[in-house]
Amino acid sequence: MDIRFKDELASMPDLRHRLRRLRWFRATFRASARAVTEAYGIRFVIDDAKLTRAFLDWIEIAEADKKFAEIDRADFIVFAAGLVLRELIRQDPAKATGEVSRQNDEAAGQESTEEIVRFWPEGFLYTNYCVSAVAAIHEQEFGTAPTIDKCADDLRTWWSYRENVTEMPAYAVAFLDRFLGSEPNWVSPDHVPSRRAMRQMLQSLSGQPATGLPTQ
Known part of the structure; x- marks a missing residue:
């Protein structure tokens, strides 16, 4: 996947906290749309009301689950991005409205990605934004970005x-995991205690098979 936008995000200090503010979320999403337009020649119109609703719905859930970041912060960052992706797909704030000429050949995107963008431009935009955010935050926080799977x-x-997220938007969390090389949870993709990394960490902390947060 072409994630050139990751470098722009990674240049922003304390990105993980900035993206939890509506102003930065909206600004970076619009910048991501411009990057896709420059690379692939697809013009987008962004509905600010829907984008704001996606953010508010996401931040409410992320705040409720943020205690899991203390268990495995790296995995929780991926999970939180999956929730963003779910809400973007659910609210669908972007609409591809046509094509524009690319400014120069150097800006052209990867050929392997071109047909995906043409097939589902909005879905590519949402997914690319979330993958780029995860990669940039992991780079800032842990010094390295996840390897993107060839799928x-x-x-x-x-x-x-x-097809799957149209029927069940929660599958967006599982597909993002798959794209980032993790094992998806297809049964309860948006249930953070069911994530494999979380269960393994909980089991390691408690010495017992994990079913929830460790007791104090």
Whole structure:
């Protein structure tokens, strides 16, 4: 996946906290849309009301689950991005409205991504934004970004992705995990205690099979 926007995000200090503010969330999402337009020639119109609703719905859930960041911060960052993706798909604030000429050949995107963008421009925008954010935050926090799985460049995967999240937006969390090389939870994708990394960490902390947060 072409995540050139990651470098722009990574240049922003304390990105993890900035993206939890509506002003920065909206600004970076719009910048991501411009980056996709420059690379692939797809013009987007952004509905600010829907984008704001996606943010507010996401931040409410993320705040309720943020205690899990103390258990495995790296995995929680991926999970939180999956929730953003779910809400973006659910609210669908972007609409591809046509094509524009690219300014120069150097800005052109990867050929392997081109057909995916043409197939589902809005879905690519939402997913690319979330993958770029995870990569940038991990780079800032841990010094390295997750390796993107090759399935992220497979149009067949995107056919399945679009079909499944149309029926059940929560599957967006599982597909983001898959794109980032983690094992998805297809049964309860947006239930953070059910994530494999969280369960393993809880089991390690308690010495017992984990079913929830450790008791104090």
